[in-house]
Amino acid sequence: MKQAYFVTGTDTEVGKTFISTALIRHFVAAGKQVAGMKPVASGCEPDTQGLWEGQLVNEDMAALYAASNVKAPLEMINPYRFAPAIAPHIAAQQVGVNIDIDVIAGHFHALQAMSELVIVEGAGGFFVPLNATQTMADLALRLNVPLILVVGMRLGCINHALLTVEAIKARGLTLAGWVANRIDPDMNMFEENLTSLQQRIDAPCLSVVGWQEKADSFQF
Numbered sequence: 357m358k359q360a361y362f363v364t365g366t367d368t369e370v371g372k373t374f375i376s377t378a379l380i381r382h383f384v385a386a387g388k389q390v391a392g393m394k395p396v397a398s399g400c401e402p403d404t405q406g407l408w409e410g411q412l413v414n415e416d417m418a419a420l421y422a423a424s425n426v427k428a429p430l431e432m433i434n435p436y437r438f439a440p441a442i443a444p445h446i447a448a449q450q451v452g453v454n455i456d457i458d459v460i461a462g463h464f465h466a467l468q469a470m471s472e473l474v475i476v477e478g479a480g481g482f483f484v485p486l487n488a489t490q491t492m493a494d495l496a497l498r499l500n501v502p503l504i505l506v507v508g509m510r511l512g513c514i515n516h517a518l519l520t521v522e523a524i525k526a527r528g529l530t531l532a533g534w535v536a537n538r539i540d541p542d543m544n545m546f547e548e549n550l551t552s553l554q555q556r557i558d559a560p561c562l563s564v565v566g567w568q569e570k571a572d573s574f575q576f
Contacts, residue, residue: 359388360464360474360501361532364492364524366516368480370508371537371565373416376477378571379504380423383473391471392420394434395460395495396479396486399441412437416477426471432463445485455486457495464499476501482520493527502532504562507553510540514552521557533562533576541567 361379365372376392383390397414406413408430417434421427436455438447448455467474476499478484478492485491496503503524507517517534524531534557536550543549554561565571 358468358472360468360476360499362476362478362496362499362501362503363506364478364482364496364503364520365506366481366508366513366520368484370506370539372477372506373419375504375506375535375537375563375565375571376475377419377423379574380420380475382572382574383475384423384425389426389470389472390424391426391428391467391474392417392424392433393464393467393474393476394420394479395463395476396436396444396455397434398438398444398447398479400437400439412439420475420477426467428467428470432466435460435463443484444479445487448487455490457486457490457498460495461498481516482523493523496524496529497527500529502530504532505534505559507534507536508540509536509538509546509549510543514549514556517553518556521559531557531559533560535562535571535574536564537571538565538567538569 363372363376380390380392394417397417400412400414403409403411403413440447482493483491505520507513562574563571
């Protein structure tokens with residue numbers, strides 16, 4: 357049976373790639389044929405000596421690819437790639453490209469045909485714009501797969517997490533679970549904040565990852 361998860365976050369730089377690659381390794385270890393996908397990536401650089409010489413490559417996509425045991429073409433796993441490390445819709449505007457979620461969906465379904473499970477990593481948070489009218493939320497709705505929310509554990513994370521959960525539910529999407537990723541080693545009242553989230557998010561906490569710890573255990 358084909359499976360897929362869309363990994364989103366409470367913000368940018370909360371560890372989506374870190375958790376996405378760990379999820380890929382988790383399912384590979386369980387015997388699955390797994391592909392990672394990064395539909396849109398900013399901050400890409402030309403590959404000078406790797407698999408994709410001469411192509412723009414994003415380090416997040418490269419990490420997903422390295423963890424995957426299904427090796428798909430670059431255009432399939434990362435169809436939209438931009439050099440400026442800025443919001444993807446602005447980067448796309450600068451080079452005259454329109455990010456089309458139907459194109460992304462086509463590549464996603466092709467990856468599904470090659471794999472048992474696809475891990476799709478979003479860019480930024482749930483409402484990051486993709487074009488003039490659509491956001492990552494619209495892409496998640498178009499793919500219509502369960503979501504995994506990465507909560508960057510720092511001051512303000514409760515509000516960000518609960519707002520994102522509400523937005524996911526409002527679209528009729530399924531929140532498969534969430535991961536508490538401690539990105540601030542000096543966060544005060546970490547356990548109390550974690551408990552507050554566990555009490556308020558109506559989905560399982562799949563993992564609690566400490567500062568600079570490996571994400572090597574998920575409870576599905």
